[in-house]
Amino acid sequence: MMPSSSSAGGDHKHRSVLLESAVDYLVGSPAGRYIDATFGRGGHSRLILSRLDKAGRLLAIDKDPEAVQVGHSLAAEDGRFEIAHGSFAELDRELAARDWEQVDGVLMDLGVSSPQLDDASRGFSFLREGPLDMRMNPQQPPSAADWLNTADEKDIADVIWRFGEERFSRRIARAVVTRREEAPLRTTRELAELVAAAVPKKDKHKHPATRTFQGIRIFINRELEDLEAGLNAAVESLAPGGRLVVISFHSLEDRLVKRFMRDLARGPQLPRGLPVTAEQTETPFRLVSKALKAESEEISDNVRARSAVMRVLEKRPGNTDKGERP
CATH class of the missing domain: 3.40.50.150 (Vaccinia Virus protein VP39)
Structure with a gap:
């Protein structure tokens, strides 16, 4: 290559x-x-x-x-x-x-x-601490953070289920809404840790936030x-x-x-x-x-x-x- x-x-x-x-x-x-x-x-x-x-x-x-x-x-x-x-x-x-x-x-x-994955400032990766952005075109709103901090719980669950194929999407959406009532989600690490805590069963071959990040990214970028x-x-x-x-x-x-x-x-x-x-x-x-x-x-x-x-x-x-x- x-x-x-x-x-x-x-x-x-x-x-x-x-x-x-x-x-x-x-x-x-x-x-x-x-x-x-x-x-x-x-x-x-x-x-x-x-x-x-x-x-x-x-x-x-x-x-x-x-x-x-x-x-x-x-x-x-x-x-x-x-x-x-x-x-x-x-x-x-x-x-x-x-x-x-x-x-x-x-x-x-x-x-x-x-x-895009390797640059922490773009917010695509749960492995790197950075702003929760995920936009391929940063000039085009909304960012992942803006959407997660304002969307309805059902909409968040639907996106994570439909585009991330995450079976625990409802648990994760509930955790997002509960968390943002205290303070808005701002970073990739915050979201990754929230998802890891919300998912009751872990896949030993895949980070628990993999599907959630995929689903949100696909949605944000259409x-x-x-x-x-x-x-x-x-x-x-x-x-x-x-x-x-x-x-x-x-x-x-x-x-x-x-x-x-x-x-x-x-x-x-x-x-x-x-x-x-x-x-x-x-x-x-x-x-x-x-x-x-x-x-x-x-x-x-x-x-x-x-x-x-x-x-x-x-x-x-x-x-x-x-x-x-x-």
């Missing part, structure tokens, strides 16, 4: 998971147009650029202002590259602003990045809503032969991606006996491979790779319903 540049805010490194495999599946034309929808610190973007010729173009997108700052440095080095600050849910708007009707590939490397919108925008933008490559890191993301790609690849499920031909039900999309995971060597080098799942969808080369790109 190839480490990227350090973040603008410090020495926090990010190693892109499934780096070579993702770019191998993504880049089919050296002169093509590609989207790195989750720039991070540029690991995938740099490798994509190395596969493009002088006519190739790469647009990156990221919610995180620190990531965008790194992207501006890369854009200054390479005129084939540019970066936009925002969510990949707005992919269609970014393409329209550049008169890009179609692209040859879109890459999404989902979830929180290593620099990760699943943005993912659904981004997937739809991505497939709409694909040229014939173009591919959508998505790397997920937890079951909620992967289930959404799996179902989305499966439904597009198999097309409408019609009742038996309808007078339709195979051509009439043929879908313009196909699954390129089964779900792919990191090899043991990569996992031993980067423990965060162990939960990564990569899926690839292709728009069939013969489908020209939107016309060939000039």
Whole structure:
């Protein structure tokens, strides 16, 4: 794996998971147009650029202002590259602003990045003392602390259950409300200790606050809503032969991606006996491979790779319903 540049805010490194495999599946034309929808610190973007010729173009997108700052440095080095600050849910708007009707590939490397986790000031990790923030874009309210200190107990429980899949979500929500009546929650350590005390049964392989932090982070950043919108925008933008490559890191993301790609690849499920031909039900999309995971060597080098799942969808080369790109 190839480490990227350090973040603008410090020495926090990010190693892109499934780096070579993702770019191998993504880049089919050296002169093509590609989207790195989750720039991070540029690991995938740099490798994509190395596969493009002088006519190739790469647009990156990221919610995180620190990531965008790194992207501006890369854009200054390479005129084939540019970066936009925002969510990949707005992919269609970014393409329209550049008169890009179609692209040859879109890459999404989902979830929180290593620099975000490792920087205590961002508030993503229960292992590091820091402000209870969790926002990928710190300019976008509310922070995790603001929400936890004002939300209804039921809403807190629902978020932790739905997005964190935490079976003790009601106990945790009750503990949050009881605690904030005394003093507002402000730090990651306060929340982690509160959850650990509220959970009656511990998983010896997982910190008791893991699922709670995941659920709150996903909710605060609208990760699943943005993912659904981004997937739809991505497939709409694909040229014939173009591919959508998505790397997920937890079951909620992967289930959404799996179902989305499966439904597009198999097309409408019609009742038996309808007078339709195979051509009439043929879908313009196909699954390129089964779900792919990191090899043991990569996992031993980067423990965060162990939960990564990569899926690839292709728009069939013969489908020209939107016309060939000039």
